[in-house]
Amino acid sequence: MRVELIALRSRPIGRGEDLVEAFVSAAREAGVPLLDGDIVAISVKVVSTSMGAVRRLSDVSPSSAAASLSAETSLDPRFVELILRESDAVLGACRGSLLTLKGSQLVPNAGADLKNSLEGFASLWPRDPDLVAWRIMMGIRGATGRRVGVLIVDSGLRPLRRGTSGVAVGSAGFNPVRSYVGLRDLYGRVITMTSHNLEDDLASAAHLLMGEGAEGTPFVVIRGAPVEITDGLPAGRSITPSRCFLVGPLIFRGDPGG
Amino acid sequence: MRVELIALRSRPIGRGEDLVEAFVSAAREAGVPLLDGDIVAISVKVVSTSMGAVRRLSDVSPSSAAASLSAETSLDPRFVELILRESDAVLGACRGSLLTLKGSQLVPNAGADLKNSLEGFASLWPRDPDLVAWRIMMGIRGATGRRVGVLIVDSGLRPLRRGTSGVAVGSAGFNPVRSYVGLRDLYGRVITMTSHNLEDDLASAAHLLMGEGAEGTPFVVIRGAPVEITDGLPAGRSITPSRCFLVGPLIFRGDPGG
Known part of the structure; x- marks a missing residue:
């Protein structure tokens, strides 16, 4: 084959x-x-x-939960807020990443990503x-x-x-x-x-x-x-x-x- | 490419x-x-x-730890004993599998396997x-x-x-x-x-x-x-x-x- x-x-x-x-x-x-x-x-x-499954970070207001997880992960609090909105559950946090459940997947940051995205934007899973x-x-x-x-x-x-x-x-x-x-x-x-x-x-x-x-x-x-x-x-x-x-x-x- | x-x-x-x-x-x-x-x-x-990284199950005497994990996993206690010997740490157990650390890998059953092995034998990672x-x-x-x-x-x-x-x-x-x-x-x-x-x-x-x-x-x-x-x-x-x-x-x- x-x-x-x-x-x-x-x-x-x-x-x-x-x-x-x-x-x-x-x-x-x-x-x-x-x-x-x-x-x-x-x-x-x-x-x-x-x-168009992208979000401008400056349009996002972080919640207090996002601010707290931002301190824990060193991630931008607006990016954390997007992750919280995109995920079904947050299972854990470490520097640089939140471990999330999204749909039936175990995935870092609920699939949201700043790399290879336009400056100031995060791309999301469709x-x-x-x-x-x-x-x-x-x-x-x-x-x-x-x-x-x-x-x-x-x-x-x-x-x-x-x-x-x-x-x-x-x-x-x-x-x-x-x-x-x-x-x-x-x-x-x-x-x-x-x-x-x-x-x-x-x-x-x-x-x-x-x-x-x-x-x-x-x-x-x-x-x-x-x-x-x-x-x-x-x-x-x-x-x-x-x-x-x-x-x-x-x-x-x-x-x-x- | x-x-x-x-x-x-x-x-x-x-x-x-x-x-x-x-x-x-x-x-x-x-x-x-x-x-x-x-x-x-x-x-x-x-x-x-x-x-020759295979073991005959009938040559293996299960320990009491293996017997106990056998009940928890429904695996053959001799197979569990091999897994315990092969693994650096057991992180968890569920029906059909032990979750183990072996070397730097997180792997089920420490890589030991009965499938595609000779009848009565388990194959192990080299x-x-x-x-x-x-x-x-x-x-x-x-x-x-x-x-x-x-x-x-x-x-x-x-x-x-x-x-x-x-x-x-x-x-x-x-x-x-x-x-x-x-x-x-x-x-x-x-x-x-x-x-x-x-x-x-x-x-x-x-x-x-x-x-x-x-x-x-x-x-x-x-x-x-x-x-x-x-x-x-x-x-x-x-x-x-x-x-x-x-x-x-x-x-x-x-x-x-x-």
């Missing part, structure tokens, strides 16, 4: 610009026609910018990123006639690792998880609980080419990936904190009924 | 078999000559098997996986004359996600982290703290093709990745729990001096 990752350079994408048009142009200029089954990975930053991915997917399918999937990618953190790696924010048009339950392992035994999270593997693969700085490659076409293309929204990517092997034991330590 | 991922099928690899020879054969049979700059990603399972990767790298470089890197890959978990994605266990021959500190973002501002964890992005990309079942593709050649090839061991991939944005706030909640 061969999988190909093709990074597409793009001119900067402004507020209100048509992302489908920007992608199709970038693919045309690079001489990369899409194929059925391709996954189009898109940096969340250009999704947020094009949709509302309902799966639906956003679905709309972009329908646009690209309409423009190209190809049955592709779309994946919105952010830089994420992994436990105890230095530096960021890629994480899926939202997607459409392919099954994010493949269950192996009922299949057999190399030695012929039936597998009872394993699933493969294709979506985050794809997001990390794309993030490898997107980089963290001024690369200017917000689009990565992933070709030949072992995914099942669908027409709809993803399902089954998340588990609740109490069922999570990784954070469950940390969050619910001393409270096993949680 | 284009990155290519090429999965190589391999016959089953037994205990004591020469992994370098197995890889070189697999590459030859697939008609995939290596190039300078390639990263050879290898499933930790075949590394463990070839090195001791000093970076050094193991370095030796394999030197072997492959010697056999092929190509200046490649080596990456040992396991299935890992991400917070609140269903299913596994790839994680780096050890590596050699390339810089695992690229710092962006001092570089500029898209808007020309100097970046003050971001790094890119290339190693885990590479591991996830490889894991996409390795799969979780009987795929029989323990080797993935990664071509064209934006990595800096070196001759030595990796450095700088880890941070301490107290400095980790993600688990620091969870582990040290209520103990900010931790």
Whole structure:
């Protein structure tokens, strides 16, 4: 099996610009026609910018909770206020970051980011990123006639690792998880609980080419990936904190009924 | 930029078999000559098997601590005993898994695994996986004359996600982290703290093709990745729990001096 990752350079994408048009142009200029089954990975930053999911910090009045967390994290209190508004729960604070729950994700700063955002602005995750991915997917399918999937990618953190790696924010048009339950392992035994999270593997693969700085490659076409293309929204990517092997034991330590 | 991922099928690899020879054969049979700059990603399972890093469960006598954690996790008490021996610290327990610290990694079950292991055996992570990767790298470089890197890959978990994605266990021959500190973002501002964890992005990309079942593709050649090839061991991939944005706030909640 061969999988190909093709990074597409793009001119900067402004507020209100048509992302489908920007992608199709970038693919045309690079001489990369899409194929059925391709996954189009898109940096969340250009999704947020094009949709206007950015906030001017000078428009934000920090609450007293934000001021207090600002002292704890050394973050701008207006930026903290945005994070508090964007997050479903704040689980902890450390220098430079708030650890938050947003939707079903455990994410620093609720996805809000100052880097690669216009001076004085913070970019936010789009509302309902799966639906956003679905709309972009329908646009690209309409423009190209190809049955592709779309994946919105952010830089994420992994436990105890230095530096960021890629994480899926939202997607459409392919099954994010493949269950192996009922299949057999190399030695012929039936597998009872394993699933493969294709979506985050794809997001990390794309993030490898997107980089963290001024690369200017917000689009990565992933070709030949072992995914099942669908027409709809993803399902089954998340588990609740109490069922999570990784954070469950940390969050619910001393409270096993949680 | 284009990155290519090429999965190589391999016959089953037994205990004591020469992994370098197995890889070189697999590459030859697939008609995939290596190039300078390639990263050879290898499933930790075949590394463990070839090195004999497996234990027969019937040889293990569970301690009382293992028996107690067996009741809590529903895991075989002999398997729990192996996990206790393999881990530096146990941070939590839930059904089906112990959350452990091993070396500088936060990992379920200290890397021990029953799946895709011989009946009645558990496979363990190799001791000093970076050094193991370095030796394999030197072997492959010697056999092929190509200046490649080596990456040992396991299935890992991400917070609140269903299913596994790839994680780096050890590596050699390339810089695992690229710092962006001092570089500029898209808007020309100097970046003050971001790094890119290339190693885990590479591991996830490889894991996409390795799969979780009987795929029989323990080797993935990664071509064209934006990595800096070196001759030595990796450095700088880890941070301490107290400095980790993600688990620091969870582990040290209520103990900010931790």
